[in-house]
Amino acid sequence: MDEKRTLAEIKSAKLEAKDAERVAMQTFRDKSALLEVYTKASIKLYKQLVQMKAKQHQVNSAKIIERDLNVLEANTDDLAQRVFNAVPSPYRRRKDFLWNQLIRAYAWEGPFKKAIDLYHEMVDFGVKPTNYTYPVVLKACAALRDTETGVKIHGDLERLGLGADVFVCTALVDFYVKCGCLGQAWEVFDGMPHRDIVAWNAMIAGCAAHGLFGDVLGLVLEMQEEGVSPNSSTLVTILPVIGEANEVTLGKAVHGLCLRKGVYGDVVVGTALLDMYGRCGLLNYARRIFDGMSLKNEVTWSAMVGACITCDSMEDGLQLFRQMRAENSGDSPSPVALAAVIRGFAKLIDVEAAKQLHGYTLKLGSILDLMVGNTLLSLYAKCGIINDALRFFEEMNFKDSVSYSALISGCVQNGMAEEALKLFRKMWLFGVEPESATIMGLFPACSYLAALRPGRCAHGFSIRRGFTEDVSVSNALVDMYAKCGKIDVARIVFNKMHKRDVVSWNAMIIGYGIHGLGLEAISLFQNMLVVGQKPDDVTFISLLSACSHAGLIAEGMQWFHSMGKQFSIKPRIDHYLCIVDLLSRGGSLEDAYKIIREMPLEPDIRIWNALLSACRIYKKVELVEEISNKIQSLGPEGTGNLVLLSNIYSTAGRWDDAADVRVMQKGLGFKKIPGSSWIEVDRVIHAFLGGDQSHPESARIHAKLLELQAEMKKMGYSAEANFVYQDVEEEEKELILLYHSEKLAVAFGLLNIHGKSPILVTKNLRVCGDCHTALKIITIITERRITLRDTVRFHHFYNGKCSCGDFW
């Protein structure tokens, strides 16, 4: 574009605008329209000039022109308003087009509020709006999500019988779509006697925004049946939906349609096409389109880099990014492409490379984009360096709900659920609006902590915001209630869901499993098959572990055998783990060992661990030596298991062997995870480590436990010293057991939760055998219900019994 010519054009447009103004002022006639056209034209030309300067990297001149532009834009409103104000009242009353013209000027690019205010003023003034007025006002309502005015207009239209106009109806559809009221949009759309391409596109865009793949497809077919052919705008709307739904065949069909319609050369269509192929995992197709495009813009390049990353082709992505940089050396790199590359490094867990890239772009002088910052934040969290993520978060100048969401879920993934809850509160305090993804990160934090109260609050909040409409949010909700001990509430939420996916069913089956309700889990699984929901690999892990916790050995074996035969799901190592666990905890150690020997996969440490734990419970020391050899042949991977091995030697009184194992363990740099338990009292979560004396109420807690111990002894309890694996005096063993983290938390609960309220304690490891026995007796002494949730299930203690029937 020629700069001089542009400047000349602006000049003449300005002059003409001035003329128009003069003429308009004199005649009060429809010159106002002319005036608007001229002013808009010069604004458009100015905008082109700014872009030109920016492209040439003349930042300062671009800024100066931009300032002029702002003045001009501000004046447009003034200008139009001045003309309007000059019109005498009686004339104004008669001429609706004057109002329409001004409303249209405001509704075009804002300020939208003025358009709506003017519309109200017009009605109050006694001027009747026309079919020309409504679409324009509705556009402003849509922009501001002003449902009140929009809905009122809709009502007026129905009363006046003006609702048949294509433009008005299309504007109504668009208004409802933009306000998220899809139902109302459908209603208007279905009632239209004629629909043009714009109406179809509006409705399609609405369904696309809600991810309704089936509806989008149906509409596209229907419009063609009615003789309306999709245009490039339609195609560009449906392509991302097709990509999201992974519908390759359909995508290829649309590709063909693009070729037939000759819109293939369009940059926007081309970009949407390559993006679709990228999402479907067909990188070669995407690349072929990219290479064939004669005109590419920044979006095209960024989309291509993103496609490479999505398809795990890091090398190609990086190469394209470098090429992009080389071709636009003066510009800052596109934040979208940069974020894509960082995402690629996150996938590879290559923090160093990502940091280098980050530093490099900072050096280039690009302002740190919020999106890029958020990508980095999530990179740190995903790579497990959560402290770096927290530090980076503090250093960020701008934070939005995505930043908070990324950090909240990052904390949970790194076992810092309490920090996640704190962050959520902080976010609330700073007035940052949580989104559905934030809640999806928050629920797992509540699940982890068994923190029902914040979970319930977040549930209420989600209902008010309509988040629970989202299947994934409801899935997380089901999981939260189940893990907080409210299995019946979980089921109610599950039943109320109007749409369920495989994750919903899995979450519910898992819920039954951790509550030891194996039969319910099986029954739900059968229900799932009846309604036609296909199970996946996770379903079987959930089902098998549910059988395992409930001691349903025959049922578990039956489903294990059918998963390959009936459902064509190849058992993974995790499935074998469940089945070995099921058999060995049920006492069939030989059968379990047989499965291990015959399985087509190499048994890993967890498999041996399951068998080894059972060896301890059933005191089968003869198998231990054999397993121990197998474990040692695993090399460094076997380290974690040495804890158990040394424990078994200790139990058998073979202290020297136990010590040898521990020395070996130390050499391999293994750290035992300390057992910790926590309990919520008055909205505060109190955490305890084994033998912990750091709690302010420590003295009272210890005294309470000693008091309980004395009573327990009267009832025939003796500490099961073989759960202590250190070679120490019996008396000391007793104390080590007495101050186990779960007992500390229970004692704290008894001291601080008054009346007969039940006590809920959560533990980060599996419950210790001695604690299990002790808690049963404590429920008799205190007449309290105590629930202990460990890593695999709930134990409900009451009246000397446990819901697990001592099978755990």
Add this chain to the structure above:
DNA sequence: TTAGGGTTAG
């Protein structure tokens, strides 16, 4: 037309 945060199991 591209883009950051997200649910179940182990």
